[in-house]
Amino acid sequence: MSVGQTSSKASKSQDASPRQPGVPVSGWEAVIGLEVHCELLTETKLFCGCRNRFGDEPNTSVCPVCLGLPGSLPVLNSRAVELAMRIGTALQCEIRPSVFHRKNYFYPDMPKDYQISQYDEPINVNGRLDLPDGTSVGITRAHLEEDTGKTTHVGESGRISGAEYSLVDYNRAGVPLVEIVSEPDIRSGQQARMYVSELRAVLVASGATDGRMEEGSLRVDANVSVRRSGVQDLGTRCEVKNLNSLRSLAKAVDFEIARQVALIESGGVVAQETRHWNESASKTMPLRSKEEAFDYRYFPEPDLVPIIPGDQWQAEAIAGMGPMPARRRERLVDALGEEAAGAAGFGSGLHDQVVTVVELGLDALVLDAVQLGADPRLTLSRAANEVAANLEGVARLSVDSFERLISLEAKGKLSATQAKAVLSEMLAKGGDPTDIAKARGFEVLASSELAGVVAGVVNSRPKEWSRFVDGDEKIVQFFVGQVMKETRGKADGKAVLAELNRLRDSSKASPD
Amino acid sequence: MTGSGDTSEGTSARPAGGPEVDRARTQATSAIPPFYSAPRLSTAQEISAAVISGEISARQVAEAHLERIAEVDGDVHAFNEVTAREALDAADELDRRVALGENPGPLTGVPIALKDNLCTRKIATTCSSRILAGWRPPYDATVVRRVREAGAVIIGKTNMDEFAMGSSTESSAFGATLNPLDRSRVPGGSSGGSAAAVAAGFAPVALGSDTGGSVRQPAAMCGVVGVKPTYGMVSRFGLIAFASSFDQVGPIARSVKDAAILYEVIAGHDEADSTSLDRIAPSVVSRLDDGSDKIRVGVVSELVSAASPDVASRVHEAAEVLASAGSMVDEISIPMCVYSLSAYYLLAPAEASSNLSRYDGVRYGLRVDAPSVELMNIATRSEGFGAEVKRRIMLGTYALSAGYYEAYYARAQRVRTLILQAFEAAYEHFDVLLAPTSPTTAFAIGSKVDDPLAMYMSDACTIPSNLAGHPAASVPFGTGDDGLPVGVQVLAPALAEPLMFQVAAVVEHGAPHSGATVSSQGTEQASGMKSQVLR
């Protein structure tokens, strides 16, 4: 569709009741680009020596520079540049000489009433982010800029208009940010969510940020437009702000897609505007229209000199930076062996475990344990579940003891239930798996003993047994459960299953 | 709101200083009476030597100058605030150190006047604007710290055109400064208060800031020496910005030597200013007696033709002085010069429009209350800024606006590059260039206030150096037909301050003695006033 349609149509309500959000609308394609602001993990602010820390008393981490006092001048924090270069490297960008510009607009939480940002000569351009599902999203740019302060509007509306008074905290003013702008390569709320989730993992892995969305370390704005399938021209886009969690991002994007499709299908025209995601109402609401948009009057910041990221400096900046999540996932899948790798496609349980383990930084533990001889799939599973559930305990878990635990289970010396219990004690208090198992009286029943217990359970449940023999596969879990109960978890689940199958097969083979 | 008491002082009435100027009253008045005390105590160099040797105390020097200010500044209004108490305290401290045998520095006990756009800790710094009236910075500008550390005694903050926007000091919110040589005339601007203070004997040296000629032009009009250093040679930290890519702090003095001494104190790298050049201050004082033999001097014909005939004649006479000192003098045409003014009046206002955004009533300075933040911003800025500042904010905002940026700002930036290249080409053939400082001598108060373009024209000869980022010095050289001083400019390539000072000293030495310049009056004064200073 084109932007310049009749105004009578454009005046239609922009809030036409949308279709069910989240459901792909046939005949339509959504085009989404994301702008992610990432606070850098520096000791000090971007242009002064004030502490860069979340949660300080308001207006205590401030100085003449970050308060924009007359006569003060910015001095660039080279650590922030280095972290920006790390981000550029992690996102496979071209890292270039760059200059700062001033973005001019009045706002009380912006001390100079302009923001020092990068404009048409950003430090990082032309990168890409590979997502776990095999797609990849282009990165237009990832540039440096300073954060603004924080305004709290006191009054019923909670917005600047109608506020009784407003309080400004300048602690955040001048905190270094990298704004990562994606190409409009994203097609759904789900993919948007995956992109941000992966981007966060990459940023954390690069050491540039702590990735805490709830503290505002990562802030996401989405540009959303829709077009009929097969159409090349882009539709009019809306910018959606206030996306404070992955969940609200996916919901807001899907809502916005549905709203725009419904609007166009009912004869309306999407107006270019900035919209606010209202979490409690689960809808986007207009914030300001294009006509009200600021003219930022960008021009080169005369108080700063260009950044020249020489080879030497770049090399120093990225020294010690580990591999990115995509590469780490690959390594993990490789370690699983050929057969398992085939089963670890996107959407599989195995893939989810790989993603979780990398996301939580447990991949080194898994790989090291496998290196020592632990069964790869079992190691991955225990890491993605039991270890993941007690991350604080990881420090107490040596690779060596983890490997021995996995091997005890793999060799059938501990049942799954027992292994889990031992592992949680290792995470809680540390210790050797064999000692813990012994102290708890854990030992897997000898197979002769097991056969007796299984036979006893089978004999005491003739009705259920005949259903199993007749082909009711589901009921096998009932028998496993009963055996476990009898043995207080000492039986090995796999061995129980094998014994049950053996009994069934032999009762089939010998007709009554 | 910021939680810092230092930055949110009340916005009281206008600071101490001279009375509002009654233009009608001043029309008839003439030069203030000559004042000089012992000539050997009239320069910074002599004062410093005398204080260190114990011949005179820093306190006596400060008191003599404060007395002079008390007697005469009511008629001149060079100061927005005279910092008498701080000056005497600083002088006492210097005397104590001298008594212990210390040598505090090259400016020991030397009173210095500071333009009111240089931040001074706990001392009001207003830019002669209502919007900053009463604002007390929590810190010293780097140049202020450096002059303090060199032993200088800050005697007051001088009047200026509001935010340094103007060429006559008439746009000050606190009333105009009058030219001490003829109180019906302007002292030039925007550092008119600093130039007038030096000319009137309130301080042997002063600091001004030069964005388009604001040190050199008032120095010329008041008959004193004014220097704009190479861009980046002197820290801008604590200089309240007008146009950041042009602004440079520069010395004003009664002699080239004093200007050179002060230059050496303030120049050199400062980590707090990213545009500061990574260099130590060059030695310039040592070059002052080197003469100008074999130095290639180009007289810029476009700038000479911009001046009135009497001023042009002085420039040619100065060229003859250099020629007879062995220089090779020739005319040079730099046609790009004629675009200087147009480029400057797009670029400087563009930067200013952004630099002055912060005066929004939220954090410091004036606040005019209104029902919403936006209306408060508007009310504060409407009331806080004067007409010239508003004019330039609007001009600059327009030049940067979407749809106009390319035609105005970007094009002016290209002209700036061409002008720089034209000067660099000229310096392949010449070591220094010669030009008038101001096209005319000091003009009558009120004569240009209603004609901004005519006012802008008075910077035509100084602006090229600011566009190029090159150094330039204005040296008094005779008088115009009206008997008022004329300044001749020595322009030099980037970082060539040593050569510039060297040539300026030759020009100064060859300048005709005229009764109009205060310094020569001083030299001719009977030494009867020595006792007044010495007590």
Ligand SMILES: [Zn+2]
């Ligand atoms: Zn700070």
